[in-house]
Amino acid sequence: MDDESLSTILKAASDPTRRAILTLLAQQGPLRVTDIHSRFDMSLNSVSKHIKALERAGLVKRRTEWREHLIEVDMGPLSLIDAWFAELRSIWELRLEALDGILSKEDPEDDRPEPDRRTRHRRRA
Amino acid sequence: MDDESLSTILKAASDPTRRAILTLLAQQGPLRVTDIHSRFDMSLNSVSKHIKALERAGLVKRRTEWREHLIEVDMGPLSLIDAWFAELRSIWELRLEALDGILSKEDPEDDRPEPDRRTRHRRRA
DNA sequence: CATTCGTTCAACCATATAGGTGAATAATAT
């Protein structure tokens, strides 16, 4: 549905460091920014930025207790991606079924322009 | 498994135009670059680049017949993403189960540093 | 042969982002 948040989520997940952070959080549970930083050979600032990217995508949630910011993974948005994949797959399968049904009936030329190989020059609407 | 190709796939899928191209291909079947271009308000060159990005990610395959390049969607790589999600989820659930098991047994302090709220200064290894 | 069509390649610009450093803020400990 929401195309923009889908982009944000996928883009956030497309970075190896961010995926590693997600994995770390999944197996270790809520951690502080500093704890996460200690696992990576990278400046604390960069880690903080990555976390903010994950936060923007909704893949992690921040729970601020006293002076520590606990970061925990949120599996929710992943289902959005699942849903998109499922939709794409179903569209694809629907087309195949429809193709099956048409195979012997309609004039195939005006439905989808099936390339008529090695005839004279292709013109299409 | 292959972290780099996972990044490539997710990044390719993170662009709205590219997702639209995938959807179009899923419902229309194999199309030429020009056909795809006609659906978007964008230069042919840009469309060509997007297609190459999708190709690099393995999300579409190119079938060159005579002088036309037929582009068709390939659902294969999507399973790679599915697999990663599933792995992440299972790691997460495993931790929860383990937490359940430990609840009353071990010294909780050296397993995962559970923040001991408002005690004296935190020091960690 | 010259022309047209489908596609890619090359150069270019604007913008976004990953990474860094250093200062600022907030809260606790001494």
Next chain:
DNA sequence: ATATTATTCACCTATATGGTTGAACGAATG
């Protein structure tokens, strides 16, 4: 009050990417 710890904010640089335009290439038509 001062020092220490945790986090963020602001700024800078390099690189990647989306988009453009224009030229080049290969194949089929006339």
